[in-house]
Amino acid sequence: MGFKDLLVQDAKNVFLNREEFADMHSINGKPMPVLVDDNEILERDKSKLMNVTITGIYKERKLIYVATDNLGAKPAPDDLLNFDGAWYKVNDCTDEAGILCIEMEANRS
Structure with a gap:
């Protein structure tokens, strides 16, 4: 087993371990362990918060x-994913050693 194979195995067994970090969620009707990172998305949004206009509609x-x-x-930008029963548009998706990092959004009111 090579180094890259070990990284992929560790990512699943540790990072996406349901007893450590991940929880079960549904993506397109298929249950799987998923880590939702609300803190990182807030960090990415900090620079945009100064120009927010309140209209009753927001992006989740x-x-x-x-x-x-x-x-x-791997989903492409603008693909739709059903995450826990709600539809989201994919903004960006990167493959990081066997783990997909998916940034997505949906209009809400």
Whole structure:
């Protein structure tokens, strides 16, 4: 087993371990361990908060981590994902050593 294989194995067994960090969520109707990172999405939004206009409609943003092989194909920007029964548009998706980091958003009121 090579170093990259060990990284992928550790990512699943530690980072996406349901007893450590991840929780079970549903993506496109398929249950899987997912880590939702609300803190990182807030950090990414800090620079944008100064220019917010209150209109009654807002964007709900989520940043999630999921095993690449659990989700299947890597979603492209503007793809729609059903996360726990709610639809989100994918803004960005990167594959980080067997873990997909997906930034997504939805309009809410």
